[in-house]
Amino acid sequence: MSATVAETPTAPVRRAPVVTDRTKAERRLGLMLCAPAVIVMLAVTAYPVGYAIYLSLLRADLRFPNDRTWVGLNNYGTVLSSSLWWSDVFHTALITVISVAIELVLGMLLALVMHRALFGRGLIRTAALIPYGIVTVVAAFAWRFAWASSVGGFVPKALGLSYDPLDPTHPVTNYLVVILTEVWKTTPFMALLLLAGLTLVSEELLEAARVDGASAWQRFWRITVPLMKPAILVALLFRTLDAFRIFDSVFIISNGPNPKLETVSILGYNQLLNRLNLGLGSAVSVLIFLLVAVIAFLFIRGFGTSLAQQRGET
Amino acid sequence: MSQSRGSRIAGWGTANSLVILFALFPVFWIAMLSLKSPSTISDGRLIPSSWSTENYKQIFKQAIFTDALRNSLGIALIATLIAVVLAAMAAYAIARLDFPGKTLILSMALAIAMFPPISIVGPLYNMWRNLGLFDTWPGLIIPYMTFTLPLAIYVLSAFFREIPWELEQAAQIDGATPWQAFTKVIAPLAAPGVFTTAILVFIFAWNDFVFAVSLTSTSAAQTVPAAISQFPGASQFQQPTGSIAAAAVVVTVPIIIMVLFFQRRIVAGLTAGAVKG
Numbered sequence: 116m117s118a119t120v121a122e123t124p125t126a127p128v129r130r131a132p133v134v135t136d137r138t139k140a141e142r143r144l145g146l147m148l149c150a151p152a153v154i155v156m157l158a159v160t161a162y163p164v165g166y167a168i169y170l171s172l173l174r175a176d177l178r179f180p181n182d183r184t185w186v187g188l189n190n191y192g193t194v195l196s197s198s199l200w201w202s203d204v205f206h207t208a209l210i211t212v213i214s215v216a217i218e219l220v221l222g223m224l225l226a227l228v229m230h231r232a233l234f235g236r237g238l239i240r241t242a243a244l245i246p247y248g249i250v251t252v253v254a255a256f257a258w259r260f261a262w263a264s265s266v267g268g269f270v271p272k273a274l275g276l277s278y279d280p281l282d283p284t285h286p287v288t289n290y291l292v293v294i295l296t297e298v299w300k301t302t303p304f305m306a307l308l309l310l311a312g313l314t315l316v317s318e319e320l321l322e323a324a325r326v327d328g329a330s331a332w333q334r335f336w337r338i339t340v341p342l343m344k345p346a347i348l349v350a351l352l353f354r355t356l357d358a359f360r361i362f363d364s365v366f367i368i369s370n371g372p373n374p375k376l377e378t379v380s381i382l383g384y385n386q387l388l389n390r391l392n393l394g395l396g397s398a399v400s401v402l403i404f405l406l407v408a409v410i411a412f413l414f415i416r417g418f419g420t421s422l423a424q425q426r427g428e429t
Numbered sequence: 430m431s432q433s434r435g436s437r438i439a440g441w442g443t444a445n446s447l448v449i450l451f452a453l454f455p456v457f458w459i460a461m462l463s464l465k466s467p468s469t470i471s472d473g474r475l476i477p478s479s480w481s482t483e484n485y486k487q488i489f490k491q492a493i494f495t496d497a498l499r500n501s502l503g504i505a506l507i508a509t510l511i512a513v514v515l516a517a518m519a520a521y522a523i524a525r526l527d528f529p530g531k532t533l534i535l536s537m538a539l540a541i542a543m544f545p546p547i548s549i550v551g552p553l554y555n556m557w558r559n560l561g562l563f564d565t566w567p568g569l570i571i572p573y574m575t576f577t578l579p580l581a582i583y584v585l586s587a588f589f590r591e592i593p594w595e596l597e598q599a600a601q602i603d604g605a606t607p608w609q610a611f612t613k614v615i616a617p618l619a620a621p622g623v624f625t626t627a628i629l630v631f632i633f634a635w636n637d638f639v640f641a642v643s644l645t646s647t648s649a650a651q652t653v654p655a656a657i658s659q660f661p662g663a664s665q666f667q668q669p670t671g672s673i674a675a676a677a678v679v680v681t682v683p684i685i686i687m688v689l690f691f692q693r694r695i696v697a698g699l700t701a702g703a704v705k706g
Contacts, residue, residue, distance in 0.1 A: 138527070140607065141526050141527060141528065141607065142526075142527070142528040142529065144522065144526060144528075144607050144608070145522040145526035145527070145528030145531070146522075146528055146530070148518040148519055148521060148522035148526075149518070149519040149522050149523070149530075149534055151515045151518065151519075152515040152516060152518065152519040152534075152578050152582065153519070153534060153537070155515060155571075155574065155575055155578065156537060156538070156541050156575055156578055156579075157537075159549070159553075159571055159572055159575035160541050160544055160549060160575060163548075163549035163552035163553055163556065164548060164549060164552075166552040166555075166556065167548060167549065167551060167552045170551070170552065170555075225448060228441075228444045228445065228448055232441050232444065232445060233437065233438065233441045234438075234441065234445075235441075235445045237692065237693075238445070238449070239445050239448045239449060240692055240696055241688055241689060241692040242448060242449045242452040242453055243448060243452050244688040244692055244695055244696070245452055245453065245456060245684070245685060245688055246452055246455075247632075247695075248632050248684040248685075248687065248688050248695075249456070249681055249684055250635065250636050250638075250653070250654050250677075250680055250681070250684070251636055251638060251654075252638050252654040252657060252658060253459070253654075253657075253677040253680060253681055254455065256459070256657070256673055256674070256677055257455045257456070257458065257459040257677065258455065260458075260459065260462055260670060260673075260674065261455070261458055264473075265668075266470075266471055266668055266670045267470060267471025267472055267473045267670070268473065269458070269473050269474060269475045271473075272473035272474075273475075299451070299455060303452070304699070307696060307699045307700055308699070308700070310696075310700060311699075311700035311701075314700070352543075353542075353543075356543045356545075359545070360545040360546065360547060362547060362638065362639050363638040363639065363654075366638070366642075366658070367658060379547075380545070380547040380639075383547045383548075383550070383551070384547060384550065384639075384643065387550060387551035387554065387643075388550070388551075388554065388643055393551055393555060396551045397551050397552070400547060400548040400549070400550070400551055400552075401548065403545050403547060403548055404544075404545060404548040407543060407544070407545045407548075411540075411543045
C-alpha cells in the first residue's frame with residue numbers, strides 16, 4: 116500500500132522516511148520467514164500434482180518403462196467408463212456420509228458433555244483424546260480382531276453369529292466395522308472442533324432465554340446451533356474431506372482384495388503401487404483430487420454465506 | 430430445574446461413564462488380546478483364560494518390529510522438529526508482521542490441509558526412486574512435515590496472536606531489531622504454543638500409514654504402522670494376531686502418555702486451530 120511512497124520520498128510526505136524503511140524491512144522479514152514453509156509446501160504438493168497430471172496423459176507402465184506414449188485423455192476415458200471407478204466412488208461416498216452423520220450427532224453430544232459436565236471434565240477430555248491420538252492402523256486392527264471369526268474375535272461369539280462378519284461375502288457387516296472404526300477414531304476430533312464453537316456461545320444469552328421460559332431443547336436448537344453454525348461447518352468440512360480419502364482402516368479391515376469394500380484411495384494405491392500403472396493410477400489420483408476440491412468448494416461457499424448471514428444478523 | 434442435585438450428579442456420572450467406556454473399551458480389548466498366550470489367542474474370549482507376556486517377548490526379538498520402532502521414533506521426531514521450526518517462522522510473520530501475500534499463504538495452507546495424500550503418492554514414489562529417496566528416512570520426513578505445516582502454521586499463529594504486542598514493541602524501542610525481538614522476547618513466551626504444535630505434528634507423523642506403506646519397502650525406513658500390516662505369522666498357517674496386538678499396544682503407549690500429561694495443551698491446540706481456521 117505504501118510502496119510508491121517509499122520510492123518517492125520527495126512526494127507529499129504521508130509518513131516519515133524512517134517508518135517506510137521499517138515497513139520495507141518488515142515486509143522483507145515477513146516474506147523471508149514464510150519462504151521456507153511455502154517452498155516446502157509447494158515442492159511437495161503442487162509439483163507432484165503437476166507431475167501426476169502429466170503422467171495421467173501418458174501410457175506409463177513401470178513394467179514397460181521404455182514404452183511411454185502420449186495418450187491424451189485416454190486414461191481418464193478408461194477410468195470414467197469403468198464400473199470399478201464408479202462403484203468405488205459409491206463405496207467411498209457411502210462410508211463418508213454415514214460415518215460423518217453419526218460423528219456429527221455423537222460429536223455434538225460429546226462436546227456438550229465436555230463443556231457442561233458438573234465434574235470430571237478433565238478425565239473425559241483425556242479419555243476422548245485417546246481414540247484421537249491412537250494410530251489408525253492400530254484402531255483398525257483392534258476392531259478387526261474383535262469382529263473377525265477367523266482370528267477368534269469375541270464379538271461374533273458374543274452375538275452368536277454363525278458366519279464370519281468380516282468375510283468379503285458379507286459386505287454389510289464389513290461396512291459396519293469400517294464405519295464403527297471411523298466413528299470411534301474420529302468422533303473426539305469432531306467433538307473438539309464443536310467444543311471450540313460451543314465456548315463462543317454466550318452464557319448470558321442462554322440464561323436470558325431460560326429466564327424467558329425456553330426449554331433446554333429450544334435453547335439448543337434456537338440459540339446454540341445457529342451460533343455454532345460456522346464451527347459445525349468447519350467440523351463437517353474437515354471430517355468429510357478426511358473421510359473421503361479413507362485408506363488405512365479399509366486397507367487393514369479388508370485384509371486383502373475385497374472389491375465390495377474398495378474405496379477410491381485403495382483403487383489409486385492398487386493401480387500405482389501394485390500394478391505399477393502410473394498413467395492410469397495418476398488419472399485416478401487426479402480425479403480424487405478434483406472430487407475433494409469440488410467438495411471443499413461447496414462447503415466453503417456454504418461457509419461464506421453462513422458467515423455473511425451471521426454478520427447481517429448481529 | 431425441578432431435578433434434584435442427586436439426580437443431576439447421577440445423570441452426569443452416567444454420561445461420563447459412557448464417554449469413558451466408548452473411548453477406552455477398544456484399547457482395553459486389544460490389550461487383553463495381546464496378553465493371551467499364543468495357544469489361546471483365537472479362543473474368542475474377551476478376558477484371557479491364560480495370561481502371558483509371550484507376544485511382547487516375541488515382537489522385541491523380531492528385527493522387523495524393533496527396526497520399525499526405531500524408524501518411527503526417529504522419523505516422527507525429526508519431522509516434528511523441522512515442521513515446528515518452519516511453521517514458527519511463518520506463523521510469527523503472519524501474526525506479527527505486515528507484508529503482502531499473507532492471505533495467499535494462509536489459503537494455500539488451508540488448501541494443503543484438505544489435500545488427499547493419495548493424489549501425490551504415485552508421483553512421489555516415482556520421484557523418490559529417481560532421487561534415491563525411496564525407502565529412506567528423508568523420504569518420509571519430507572511428506573510428513575509438508576502435511577503438518579498447515580495445521581502447525583494455523584495453531585501457532587493463533588497462539589502468537591495471544592502474545593502481548595507491547596512487549597515486542599518495548600524491545601524494539603529499546604533498540605532490538607525485529608529478529609532480536611523474535612528470538613529474545615517472543616520465542617520464550619511462545620514456548621507453550623510451540624510445544625502444543627509439536628505434540629500435534631508428532632501424532633500425525635506417528636500415525637501415518639499411506640506414505641509409510643507406499644514410500645518404504647524394507648526395515649531401512651519402514652515405520653511401525655507399515656510394519657505391523659506386514660507382520661509374518663510364525664508359520665504360513667498361523668496368523669500373526671498376537672504379535673500385531675502386542676505391537677499395537679506398544680505404539681499406543683507413547684500416545685497414552687502424551688494424552689495423560691498434555692491433555693489441556695492438545696485440546697487448546699486443536700480448538701485454537703479450529704477457531705482461526
